[in-house]
Amino acid sequence: MLNFLLLPSKKKILKPLTAKVHQLIKEFLPPLSSLDNYDFTAIENNIKLRKTTGDLELIKSLLKKLQNADEGEKERLMLELKSELWKLPNQTHADCLNYKNEPKEIAQFNKMPNEEVIKTKEFSEIAKKMRILRTEHLGNFTGHKSYYLIDSLAEIEHALIRFATNYLKSKNFNIISVPDVLPSHIIEGCGMQTVGKRTQVYRLNSLEKCLSGTSEMALAGYFKDKILKEEDLPIKLASVSRCFRAETSGLQEEKGIYRVHQFTKVEMFSVCSKDQSDNILNLFKNIQIELFAKLGIHFKLLDMPPSELGAPAYRKYDIEAWLPGRKIWGEISSCSNCTDYQAKRLGIHYKRKDNTLEYVHTVNGTACAVPRLLIALLETHQNKEGSVQIPKELQIYLNKNEICKNLKVPELKLVKQIDWPNTS
Template sequence: MHDIKWIRDNPEAFDRALKRRGLAGEAQRLIDLDEKRRAAITAFEQAQARRNAASKDIGEAKKAKDEARANALMAEVNDLKTKLAELEQASKDADVMLQDSLATIPNLPLDEVPDGADEHGNVEHHKFGAKRDYDFTPKQHFELGEALGMMDFELAAKLSGARFVVLKGALARMERALGQFMLDTHTTDHGYIEVNPPILVRDDAMFGTAQLPKFREDQFRAGEDFWLIPTAEVPLTNLVREAITDEAQLPMRLTACTPCFRAEAGAAGKDTRGMIRQHQFTKVELVSITTPEQAMDEHERMLASAEEVLRRLGLHYRVVTLCTGDMGFASQKTYDIEVWLPGQNMYREISSCSVCGDFQARRMNARYRPKGGNPRFVHTLNGSGVAVGRALIAVMETYQQADGSIAVPDALQPYMGGLKVIEKKQ
């Protein structure tokens, strides 16, 4: 959510930044809506003041035994009661119009974010490791999983339809192991606090992190009152909503491993085979709540924390800075980590780490109190630390062997009961 006062003071800068995101100028339209809101509030306040003054004058007129004036004033007060209700509603309606408009406008990119219309404008930041050489043609994860008898998409389709999977045996255990390994890494080595949050949240929580209203079609509704979370970013970030946190508690670093749910409304025909794009998936999320001064350093720290997971798993990846046309709605700047998948012969996103400034904090009314100062909005950051299902895919494709078995990375073996190789049971 944007600060309308800042927009009024900096309309050219606001429109210039939105243009970088491919959007036409919005400043004047928003300022006009704000003028209408301010005028409606003024009219209401003036009518309220006149009613109060007239009510006081009634008493004075009655003291002076001026019945005619008292009656005229009482008639005016009665008229004002009706008018006040109308003016109050008009001011509320004008405020809703402004807030609704502000809620649909994305965050402004930082100056260092590269310009671009889509993913082709992203800029490679750095790489880790190298592509492995195989003396056979690497298979994709679903070919490996189905041949092992541990990955079943047809059975999942009978239960739930497309974009679901049933994992069995050692692959099911490996997915669980990956989540535990990531949580242990982030809590023990990176200073994150583990949280087990609800995966059903209300409208206000989804609005706070900007899934609503713009991305309603991408979400799964659960009855009238709840939404299934698309990521643990939603409950974790909203833990500080409508609160004032002491500055000494910042930066606050939170992590969770949860099921996540996405409708994939715009993904028709994309990644229809395998586990790349599922309606239900598991993800380890990282969230940081900071002061404005801490946010950019925290962004680099969060990226390094996510990278460390892939490094310990021995996976080749690259980091790219997303351009203005490819980054998320609430983001000021985003790094994507793209892991190399030998079976697909391409890089695929496995983590996004974003700094959001006070964009989400304004939607949540989340503030902190500096020592000796007035409350200020916190800054929020979120990132995948990392997507568990995609990590499973990357491990399967990277560690596959010629006979279709899968070597278990050293980092995961303690979580797999010492198992070193996943192979088909005879």
């Protein structure tokens, strides 16, 4: 583990501060021996490496103001200081520092599909020919990047969910159903901004409520302000939820349902002790490999560089599947060790056997993100005659071994919205 130490500076920046301020800084900055002098270089370098936000000059300014502020002003400054400290990224695993801006490929799994045997088609072409997908002419009533999964494609969605959740239950995960609407402070406590031009979060009008981008946020919020027992850790949870993302992409390789505003996902989440999080991350990574290997798709495991970690992750693994119809690698999953980053912001502790309190560590991972897995499955398992072979692991949930053209599809009539004159 890499510790970013704050080294003494030649120039004195701060005078001694109150114990309350000292405690606040200790929670969000690396261990300090003294509050008298700081060198913020290591933290600044970490911000640049990870390409995240963090205004160290403002933090220094607020610390200076706190020295001479009266009691009423101190409360306001403390809130502002805490808000700025929240924006700082997590520390970074030492191994990741060697990757610069490129991920390290760890391994590849399953054989590359033999694209010479058949003329490989892209997912949308396969699905539309079978009449099991609708993505066009939906803007009038469902908006941009909407989609309908029809008949066999909808059945495969449910089969994937059951396949993933049953597998997680066999690994002693507890299944939990979570809300899709969350307070903004829970989402921000998990490390995602809810305001600003580049936010991925749907905010509900002027309310302090947002649509959840992943069940990880609700699962972390479930433990907010709790003190757990060390002997009860790790806790492993799995959840099926709809995920809402405000951003989409105009890139050709991300067309169709590759990047959409909402989708179904099976998520893994754990709260654990600081000594357990590395092992839990490896467990999640291995579960993902086992799940995707059973589906017969060709994929690779990547250890991600600092620039791809976002703010919360200490270390993150991505899994990319080969999409033969598009002839590109596409991300289908990731898992992250967030150490105590989220726990500090949500107040989640555990009591050790000696009765001392520690912040828990949180780990998350995607077991099944439906749209991209559908793309990988249909493009990988398409046959010469136009049908698609269903992997054996999913056949038990579908009672069939392949999908063909859907001959009966309900007609979708588009209705133009009319603005009637106000006669009142």
